[in-house]
Amino acid sequence: MSEFLKLDRLTLGYGDTVAVEALDFAMQPGELVALLGPSGCGKTTTMRAIAGLMTPLGGTITLDGRDITRVPPNKRGVGLVFQSYALFPHLTVFENVAFGLRLARVPRVELTQRVDKALASTGLLHLAQRLPRELSGGQQQxxxxxxxxxxxxxxxxxxxxxSNLDARLRLEMRSELSRLQRELGIAMIYVTHDQSEALALADRIIVMRDGRIEQAGTPDAIYERPASVFVAGFMGFENTFVIHNGLLAGIAPIGFEVRDAVGLAWRPHAVVLGQGPHRGTVAGASYLGQVVEYLLTTPLGDIKAEAPASAPRHQAGETIAFDLPEASAVRLPRA
Ligand SMILES: Nc1ncnc2c1ncn2[C@@H]1O[C@H](COP(=O)(O)OP(=O)(O)O)[C@@H](O)[C@H]1O
Ligand SMILES: [Mg+2]
Structure with a gap:
């Protein structure tokens, strides 16, 4: 496979502080990669380095076969869109979009064609003569x-x-972005701290933690097989337990071979209700249509379980047996 963007042992920092350490990463042409991780893990720093807004302490950045590590930002062919739109307030929508082309002295006819095309593909053609203050947040973005x-x-x-948009608009823009990316076939890195956004948009997800890559893979792989307790927690995996000395949550022997895992996790639908060695008290039951979701208080900690709506119902306060079957456990090899 051809490598379109390649980061090779990229190390970035501010003064004496290292923010990103020896990052290795490659992406394919036309790929949409989500860079996912908690605040402060180094996402923006990595983007700034790829865009040329900061000089790496070490390592190289290669784009389309060319080493761009020391190439100035405007010569890289890399576009950057931030959370804050930073539009020119005194310029119309058309002129805001035309700005870069004017700087590059693109001839007038071509400029108009290109701006109109960009406005059309973002659904802005009818707003071309407005000023930014006459637009909604979504339109400004x-x-x-x-x-x-x-x-x-x-x-x-x-x-x-x-992230500056309200929830409904965020969903709408999310699907537009995804359409636009397919239409233009352009490679994108989408930075987010929102796992559902990453899952919905990306061909591949890179999970970052403390300036390093924690796990990289397809949304399915990351969601189904998190490689660490951290990723499981970050991906909203329910029922994640850390193993201490072969004991689950330090209380009950888990009764099966845990091999190298440091943690185990079960999806709510994998928890068997009504039989098994464990006991829990139903703290809540929510009917969700096809399934009923139960929250159980147990000596292992809180457990979220899901059962078909057709199965016998359990009431709050009831004590029930449950099982965490070995076959459906997700093993988490790292902390
Ligand atoms: N301008 C700066 N000066 C010093 N430290 C910074 C600066 N910007 C970011 N950092 C630090 O670098 C680390 C990574 O930050 P950042 O890349 O902004 O994280 P993210 O975008 O994932 O939230 C954090 O520890 C942050 O405090
Ligand atoms: Mg950031």
Whole structure:
């Protein structure tokens, strides 16, 4: 496979502080990669380095076969969209989008064509003559997007671009971004701290932790087979337990071979209710249509379980047996 973007032992920092350490990462042309991780793990720092806004302490960045580690930002063919739109308040939507092309002295006819195309693909054509203050937050973010795609970057970096928008708009923009990415076939790195956003959008997810890559893989792989307790927790995996000396949560022997795992996790549908060696008290039951979700208080900690709505129902306060079957445990090899 051809490597379109390659980060090779990229190390980044501020003064004496190392923020990103020896990052290795490669992506394919046209790929949409989500960079996912908690605040402060080094996502923005990595984007800034790829865009050329900071000089690495070590390592190299290669884009489309060319070492761009020391190439100035405007010569990289990398577009960057931030959470804050930073539009020019005194320029119309059209002129905001045209700005980069004017700087590059693109001829007038071509400029108009390209701006109109970028406005059309972001659904802004009818707003071309408005000023930013006459637009909603979502529309302003679209202008920022149009402004970055009009210069036809090889790679587009989006750093938490939707986090200033309300929940409904975020969902709408999410699917538009995904459409736009398919239409333009442009490689994108989408930075987010929101796991559902990463799952919904990405071809591949890179989970970062403390300036390092914790796990990289397809959304399915990361969601189904988290490689660590950290990733499981971050991906909203329910029923994750850390093993101490072969004991689950330090209380009950788990009764099966845990091999090298330091943690075990079960999806709510994998918890067997009504039989098994463990006992729990039903703290709550929610009917969700096809299934009923139970929250159990147990000596192992809280357990979330799911049962088909057709199965016998349990009431709050009831004590029930449950099992955490070995076959459906997800093993977490690292902390
Ligand atoms: N301008 C700066 N000066 C010093 N430290 C910084 C600066 N920007 C970020 N950092 C530090 O670098 C680390 C990574 O930050 P950042 O890349 O912004 O994380 P993220 O985008 O994942 O939230 C954090 O520890 C942060 O405090
Ligand atoms: Mg950030």
């Amino acid at each position: 679209r202008v920022a997007l149009a402004r970055s795609i009009v210069v036809e970057p090889k790679l587009l970096l989006l750093d938490e671009p939707l």
